[in-house]
Amino acid sequence: MKESNTPREIISFYLDELAGEVSMSEIMYSKALPEEQFIGQISSCTADDIGNLAKRAGIDATSQVLDIGCGRAGPACYLANKLGCKVSGIDLVPEHIGFAKKMVQSSKLENLVTLLTGDVLANTFRAEKFDVIAGIGSWRHFASDKIIPYCYENLVPGGRVAFIERVLLSPVDSGAIQELSEKRACTTLESFASYYFGLQKNGFVNVFIDDVTVQYLAFTKTMLNSVNGYDKQIIRNFGEQKFRDRIDLLEAEYRAIADGSLGLGLFVAEK
Numbered sequence: 001m002k003e004s005n006t007p008r009e010i011i012s013f014y015l016d017e018l019a020g021e022v023s024m025s026e027i028m029y030s031k032a033l034p035e036e037q038f039i040g041q042i043s044s045c046t047a048d049d050i051g052n053l054a055k056r057a058g059i060d061a062t063s064q065v066l067d068i069g070c071g072r073a074g075p076a077c078y079l080a081n082k083l084g085c086k087v088s089g090i091d092l093v094p095e096h097i098g099f100a101k102k103m104v105q106s107s108k109l110e111n112l113v114t115l116l117t118g119d120v121l122a123n124t125f126r127a128e129k130f131d132v133i134a135g136i137g138s139w140r141h142f143a144s145d146k147i148i149p150y151c152y153e154n155l156v157p158g159g160r161v162a163f164i165e166r167v168l169l170s171p172v173d174s175g176a177i178q179e180l181s182e183k184r185a186c187t188t189l190e191s192f193a194s195y196y197f198g199l200q201k202n203g204f205v206n207v208f209i210d211d212v213t214v215q216y217l218a219f220t221k222t223m224l225n226s227v228n229g230y231d232k233q234i235i236r237n238f239g240e241q242k243f244r245d246r247i248d249l250l251e252a253e254y255r256a257i258a259d260g261s262l263g264l265g266l267f268v269a270e271k
């Protein structure tokens with residue numbers, strides 16, 4: 001497996017997932033999830049999963065949050081709206097941030113949500129420190145020996161890093177995982193233990209880990225069971241081949257979760 005993807009490869013992957021302003025994941029998730037669970041996210045998490053992460057990280061109206069790899073800022077707007085916290089979001093893909101800025105404006109969240117295009121590891125927020133650094137489905141793109149020290153450095157004392165990410169549960173690579181990782185520009189696949197030790201080694205304490213693989217399995221199954229609800233719109237916007245490729249990958253992902261090789265973790269740790 002490749003060691004990591006370059007920012008250029010990651011941008012190119014996400015641009016391929018867009019047709020104009022429409023995102024393929026957004027079409028799928030908006031059609032398949034119950035209305036209250038779709039909040040504009042492009043990661044395999046529900047609104048409840050994101051709410052649980054925020055609760056565990058102690059986010060409230062006084063918090064300054066940095067959302068790394070914020071995507072189209074669905075989660076950032078959700079947290080600001082629900083909890084009244086300030087959120088700074090950063091994402092590599094200019095088209096994501098362009099779309100997100102319009103959403104912030106139309107939701108009248110300009111006072112709470114600020115957005116920036118760029119590579120988080122280029123340390124664009126150098127002047128500020130945050131109470132919480134959140135990452136929802138974005139850590140798969142980061143080398144953990146770089147992102148963990150980055151988070152430590154950019155948190156206030158007592159601040160929390162909080163993320164939801166895929167983990168490898170079994171060392172036996174079914175091939176599906178390699179394909180999934182490479183085709184979705186996410187070659188970073190850690191385990192519960194490697195994230196735990198990585199966080200500890202870099203000075204984090206009170207490491208909390210929740211295994212949310214059951215929710216991930218249910219999410220993926222819901223996507224597969226709802227194909228009839230989104231197939232036509234995806235084919236219209238992206239063509240038959242891209243639709244087929246995405247479903248093949250989703251099936252491979254489902255098999256990898258169901259056979260115990262792939263899981264999802266919720267992680268919170270304190271500086």
Ligand SMILES: C[S@@+](CC[C@H](N)C(=O)[O-])C[C@H]1O[C@@H](n2cnc3c(N)ncnc32)[C@H](O)[C@@H]1O
Pocket residue numbers: 007010011014040041042043068069070071072073074075090091092093096118119120121135136137138141142
């Ligand atoms: C699976 S998406 C999740 C987006 C968002 N967190 C959500 O839940 O909707 C991962 C995002 O991480 C962003 N990303 C990856 N590497 C990045 C980097 N080095 N700096 C900033 N953003 C990055 C990608 O552009 C992508 O939008």
